[in-house]
Amino acid sequence: MIDLNLIPSPCYVVIENLLEKNLQKLNHIQNESGAKILLALKGYALCETFPLIGKYLYGVSTSGLWEAKLGKEFFQKEVHTYSPAFCENDIDEICNNSNHIIFNSFSQLKKFSNRCRDKKIGLRINPEYSEVSQEVYNTCAEGSRLGVIEKVFKREIKEDENLLNQISGLHFHTHCQQNVDALERTLKVIEDKFGKYLKDLEWINFGGGHLITKDDYNIEKLIDIIKNFKSKYNIDIYFELGEAVALNAGVLVGSVLDIIENSMQVAILNVSASNHMPDVIEMSIQPKVYLAGKADEFKYSYRFGGVSCLAGDMIGDYSFKELLKVGDKVIFENMAIYSFVRNNTFNGIKLPSLGIWTKDNNFKLIKEFDYSYYRDKLV
Numbered sequence: 001m002i003d004l005n006l007i008p009s010p011c012y013v014v015i016e017n018l019l020e021k022n023l024q025k026l027n028h029i030q031n032e033s034g035a036k037i038l039l040a041l042k043g044y045a046l047c048e049t050f051p052l053i054g055k056y057l058y059g060v061s062t063s064g065l066w067e068a069k070l071g072k073e074f075f076q077k078e079v080h081t082y083s084p085a086f087c088e089n090d091i092d093e094i095c096n097n098s099n100h101i102i103f104n105s106f107s108q109l110k111k112f113s114n115r116c117r118d119k120k121i122g123l124r125i126n127p128e129y130s131e132v133s134q135e136v137y138n139t140c141a142e143g144s145r146l147g148v149i150e151k152v153f154k155r156e157i158k159e160d161e162n163l164l165n166q167i168s169g170l171h172f173h174t175h176c177q178q179n180v181d182a183l184e185r186t187l188k189v190i191e192d193k194f195g196k197y198l199k200d201l202e203w204i205n206f207g208g209g210h211l212i213t214k215d216d217y218n219i220e221k222l223i224d225i226i227k228n229f230k231s232k233y234n235i236d237i238y239f240e241l242g243e244a245v246a247l248n249a250g251v252l253v254g255s256v257l258d259i260i261e262n263s264m265q266v267a268i269l270n271v272s273a274s275n276h277m278p279d280v281i282e283m284s285i286q287p288k289v290y291l292a293g294k295a296d297e298f299k300y301s302y303r304f305g306g307v308s309c310l311a312g313d314m315i316g317d318y319s320f321k322e323l324l325k326v327g328d329k330v331i332f333e334n335m336a337i338y339s340f341v342r343n344n345t346f347n348g349i350k351l352p353s354l355g356i357w358t359k360d361n362n363f364k365l366i367k368e369f370d371y372s373y374y375r376d377k378l379v
């Protein structure tokens, strides 16, 4: 049980036991299917936990120079780097820090492949098929910049067959929080459009967005699908997972600073949706709060608002069995992912500390942030 008295506020807390539970599930899939799973640093990157994650996963997937450097320095296993476009100034250093380089287009491949000679080079494809309904997360929407579509792929290969010899793998990323059925249907499209190239390749990366560690994910079916695909094409299969690795493996602890009255009771917290939980505003999701119900489910209802001056800095409406008081701590659930990797100091608001609730039931403070993190971006 987590002892809140040991935890400063505000603070993100990664819960080691829960993280390891996810990793064991992922490892089971690796062992049974032969797939290799990478951590997508975009979604989760608390370096202190990399040794634990590295016990199970093959490496990291990164989106450019800074993530690649972090991965190489602190994870010390495979680094796979993809970016919608690499820039001339970064490419050599990116290569120095990566094992796999994945290009988003044939023009980038042609421009840079001779500078990545000893690397495994891949190309991101766009199967023009995705079941993601939210437009911001649909990588296959019309006009998408992400990956090479079939028509262009065929045209380029026809012009210069040698281009295929420059790559050893393909990559696609078309999922978001999905179960295995979406993957099954996507693979059919991938095979129809790009299957004939796969026999000559060493690896394929199925991307992220597979919510494998969620309770309702059909793991046995996933293992079957991977095994079949792997043997059919004699190919290595990678996944690069952000959300699934640290799903439900951390919390954000905040406190009530004030409670005011409008048409309802409004609690103002020392954390902010726009600064510290950007998904809340961007994805319009309301995070779960420990011991709280939905509005009016329990006796005392409150709207939770953030400490920034943004009118829309609202976290959601909740209810509690007990009266909420100034100074009370509140615990937002599932806050290890896409949270501290992308928080910001908008409005000059302090960043929450970072900590770990360790396997031996202790709180380990990793980092506190002072004024300098805000100042040094601006001075």
Ligand SMILES: *Cc1c(COP(=O)(O)O)cnc(C)c1O
Binding pocket: 040, 042, 043, 061, 082, 173, 175, 176, 177, 207, 208, 209, 210, 240, 241, 242, 243, 244
């Ligand atoms: C964001 C992203 C991932 C990780 O996605 P999750 O939904 O967190 O698993 C993997 N690959 C690419 C290319 C991405 O953009």
